[in-house]
Amino acid sequence: MVCPSWLSFILYNPVRKAFTRREAILNESGVTGNSVVLEVGAGNGFLTEALAERSGKVYAVELQEGMLRKLRRRVARFGEKVSLIKGDISLIPLDEELADVCILYYSFHEFAEKEKAADTIGKAIKQGGFLSIYEPAFEVGKHSMQDTVAMFTMNGFKQIKGRDTVFTRFALLKKTSPPDSAPSHLLN
Numbered sequence: 001m002v003c004p005s006w007l008s009f010i011l012y013n014p015v016r017k018a019f020t021r022r023e024a025i026l027n028e029s030g031v032t033g034n035s036v037v038l039e040v041g042a043g044n045g046f047l048t049e050a051l052a053e054r055s056g057k058v059y060a061v062e063l064q065e066g067m068l069r070k071l072r073r074r075v076a077r078f079g080e081k082v083s084l085i086k087g088d089i090s091l092i093p094l095d096e097e098l099a100d101v102c103i104l105y106y107s108f109h110e111f112a113e114k115e116k117a118a119d120t121i122g123k124a125i126k127q128g129g130f131l132s133i134y135e136p137a138f139e140v141g142k143h144s145m146q147d148t149v150a151m152f153t154m155n156g157f158k159q160i161k162g163r164d165t166v167f168t169r170f171a172l173l174k175k176t177s178p179p180d181s182a183p184s185h186l187l188n
Contacts, residue, residue: 037099060084101125104131133173
């Protein structure tokens, strides 16, 4: 279930800020000062703000207009450095090889069309780029997380890191090849 915008205070509040090490998330996701980052499920900007401070450019995708209104206010100070995209990631057209890094922070489990979303995201990440997936352990079981990783593996990614904690399941993947949907000799 998607968190409604009227509950967005849950997503961005002093307690969550105190207990979530946003800098550590950016570090383990491979975000640098030059990175172009695709954040899918940006919500009201809990992570977007930190991404904008650290990276070269952020494309923040959000489905709900209510969240986007809050997100616009939160990132206005970054100007053109943050581009907001309204829509369902499984339906919106994104440029291929747009981003160096894609972060799915507590969002992928909420997507209705997961396979289409994985395909869109996979195409938007540059060869050699990173995909960082964080999911709430209380909502996403170990097998569901494995299924998510498998979807991206079919889109040319290889898992290079992963962990489960009490609160979070995490996987870091690297785009290593074109999607498995076509033989590599047909993609050249």
